[in-house]
Amino acid sequence: MVGSTELAARAAAWFAGWSALRSYQTRSGPGFFAAMRLDSTGDWEYFSCAPTPATFATVAGEVTESAHRALCVLGPDVHHYVKLAHKFGLGMVSNSEHLMECAMETQDNQDPFLGDPELSLVVKTLGGKRSASACDARFSVAIVKGQTVLASGSVGIYGEYAIFDGLQTHADHRRSGFGMLIMKTLTAKALAYPVATGLMLASTGGQRLYTKLGWRSLSPITVLVPKERLTEMAKL
Ligand SMILES: CC(C)(COP(=O)(O)OP(=O)(O)OC[C@H]1O[C@@H](n2cnc3c(N)ncnc32)[C@H](O)[C@@H]1OP(=O)(O)O)[C@@H](O)C(=O)NCCC(=O)NCCS
Numbered sequence: 001m002v003g004s005t006e007l008a009a010r011a012a013a014w015f016a017g018w019s020a021l022r023s024y025q026t027r028s029g030p031g032f033f034a035a036m037r038l039d040s041t042g043d044w045e046y047f048s049c050a051p052t053p054a055t056f057a058t059v060a061g062e063v064t065e066s067a068h069r070a071l072c073v074l075g076p077d078v079h080h081y082v083k084l085a086h087k088f089g090l091g092m093v094s095n096s097e098h099l100m101e102c103a104m105e106t107q108d109n110q111d112p113f114l115g116d117p118e119l120s121l122v123v124k125t126l127g128g129k130r131s132a133s134a135c136d137a138r139f140s141v142a143i144v145k146g147q148t149v150l151a152s153g154s155v156g157i158y159g160e161y162a163i164f165d166g167l168q169t170h171a172d173h174r175r176s177g178f179g180m181l182i183m184k185t186l187t188a189k190a191l192a193y194p195v196a197t198g199l200m201l202a203s204t205g206g207q208r209l210y211t212k213l214g215w216r217s218l219s220p221i222t223v224l225v226p227k228e229r230l231t232e233m234a235k236l
Pocket of ligand 1: 174205
């Protein structure tokens with residue numbers, strides 16, 4: 001884990017790059033950033049880094065205005081955040097995701113070799129020259145066999161940061177090395193720019209892969225939602 005100042009700086013860079021990579025509408029206030037998740041809940045998703053109880057109370061006040069909002073708290077003190085959550089009308093959904101980073105200079109800048117003539121690597125540049133984005137460049141990468149996308153992911157260049165996102169391997173083709181190949185291809189794309197640090201919000205499955213590639217955890221993420229939403233989720 002890292003100090004709170006470094007974590008706050010990394011979290012701010014990750015949020016700016018990630019929301020630009022996904023073209024989300026964003027807003028910010030004292031102690032939080034928020035992204036409009038039209039692709040999932042249709043409401044604001046809030047991020048707050050090691051909030052004080054006062055900041056937590058203010059952000060929780062906004063989050064509980066709608067059952068479809070969520071608050072993702074970055075910081076090591078999961079028990080403390082869960083206690084605060086209960087006090088302010090929220091409950092925990094998960095604490096398994098982590099914000100991770102890697103020193104880009106330790107990574108390979110060569111495109112990996114696919115080694116199977118039936119597979120092709122499709123690299124796309126996202127957003128045209130005229131599309132306004134906080135990212136300097138955005139790329140998506142996919143490994144394709146015939147009509148099937150075996151694995152895909154994307155990366156955004158945000159100043160000295162490379163923000164990785166959306167890595168996924170088709171459920172029938174996992175543990176065959178495709179996730180690793182996508183990561184290596186995205187990394188080689190990013191290293192064409194003067195990036196120093198890779199950042200990513202990683203699921204449990206992803207964390208194992210990224211650790212193998214030299215990434216490390218900066219912090220767990222405690223995901224909190226309004227209690228009424230937790231009750232709805234329990235019924236599903
Ligand atoms: C996470 C995910 C992308 C991994 O893709 P993949 O193509 O199966 O990964 P790879 O085959 O390249 O795995 C490389 C190594 O990472 C580790 N790894 C990957 N998935 C793992 C898992 N579920 N459990 C344990 N280790 C895992 C292993 O060390 C693996 O090497 P090994 O198979 O020789 O042991 C895939 O499971 C997935 O799409 N999950 C759902 C979406 C998701 O969580 N995406 C990550 C978002 S951050």
